[in-house]
Amino acid sequence: MSNFQLTYKQYGEHSILVEWPSKIDKKTIDDVIFFKEKLERSLFKDIIEIKSAYNSILISYVITIDNIYNKISMLKDIYSSEINILSKPSTLWKIPVCYDNKFALDLDEISLEKKISKQDIIALHSEAIYTIFFIGFLPGFLYLGGLNDTISFPRKSNPRLHIDKGSVAIGGKQTGVYPCKSPGGWNIIGNSPINFFDIAKSPPCFAKPGDKIQFYPITLKMHSDITTLVNAGVFQIESEVLHG
């Protein structure tokens, strides 16, 4: 751990961008999240927020940065520090998805193009365990890594103007769930009744970067039952704490 060649750049008046080599992989994201946790624990009073993406961290300070070299050297010290923090335990969240034709607008097309039966696509999509890389694009939109290559499918050249809340979709080598109604270019293969973003909760997202997601198929009837429970605020998402 902590042996990547990182670059540090000032980004605007208040922030520093830390970048890993330009690559999307498990080793990089683990190191990104590990550094982010170390920074969060060092409790700098002058930091407002630390955000991460695939291969970057953005650290935003309360006031304008006056001595960038000083700030960067503090960050470098923390990156190389040997303090072996106990990594936060990650959680595996089990997310119900209805892959019925009613929702799966693009499942037939993927099945035809890829010559894989719909049942096999559903099995491949729901047996994988996905890692949450970060949250971005829309409030509560999880960037997930771990889609089986055999069911990757290019984004639509003409994005849809309206994609329903809860739509489960494949976009290139990625899969995800639209947390709210939105325009979008990914291929829709199902729908989840779960709320991925809830303004009434603190924090508004139940999952965090580094957590895992697994989807499980449900029937139309179960989708409607779970929707009722979710709307009444009584649905419990099944989860497991993972160690190590």
Added chain:
Amino acid sequence: MVKVIKAGFYSTIQDFGRIGFQKYGVPVSGVMDCYSAQIANALLDNDENDAILEIAMTGPTLQFNSHTFICISGADLSPKLNNKPIKLNRALKIKKNDIVSFDKHNYGFRCYLSVSGGFQTETVMNSRSMYKGITSQFILSENDEISILENSTPIEETNSSIRMDVDHFISKEIEVFKGPEFDFLTKAQQKRLLLDVFTISNDNNRMAYQLDETLGNRLKPIITSLVLPGTVQLTPSGKLIVLMRDCQTTGGYPRVLQLSEAAINKLSQKFTGNKIHFKMK
């Protein structure tokens, strides 16, 4: 309480936004032109983060159902109190049933109206800034009733008003820093970016300002990374997009420039057809 008789083109309630929630994918939001909004709040002895009305180009008509004080700052949209012209950047006493309206557009694009104690709309994630999907209402509409503090502390009404820096509204110069991918541009592109004059396209709103001229682009998209209000992105077609306060938290286009805070405020007062020129700080 304030009743919205006419809503205007795009009127919203804003404060300094949702700081600290970007890691959940939530836009910062908040007043587009902090400079003007701060003046309007300061002249009423308000807290600088008190919620204020942001008005774009065409102002609303508002009826006040209780006495209070207001101050109007930012763009000059010819504000009127009971049909008589009133001055910008000055605290004004408002009586029950008074009507504030706006008329001819003189300069700027976004005008700010503060009330004593700030507007008391719903707070979501530490902010009253309106945003679709986050607050239950994202824009003011006719017949809305907005809460204000009914017993506002009286302040001294004076004849003094602040003189705004006119440069803030008329100068073409937009102060920038290098963006994370600036150094990947060719020398010729870097030169054009800092020497050319760019025009604000009609695609401009609280999320982003797109510019008309293209720069040409051979850079590959970047791996989705973090962006900020004020980030200038270069799209695959060579168009430049300046992200504004309601922007997404991540993006995949190269980030070629970053506006200073003062420059974001300044750009917020520009509109379709206005010319700008980026100046490296």
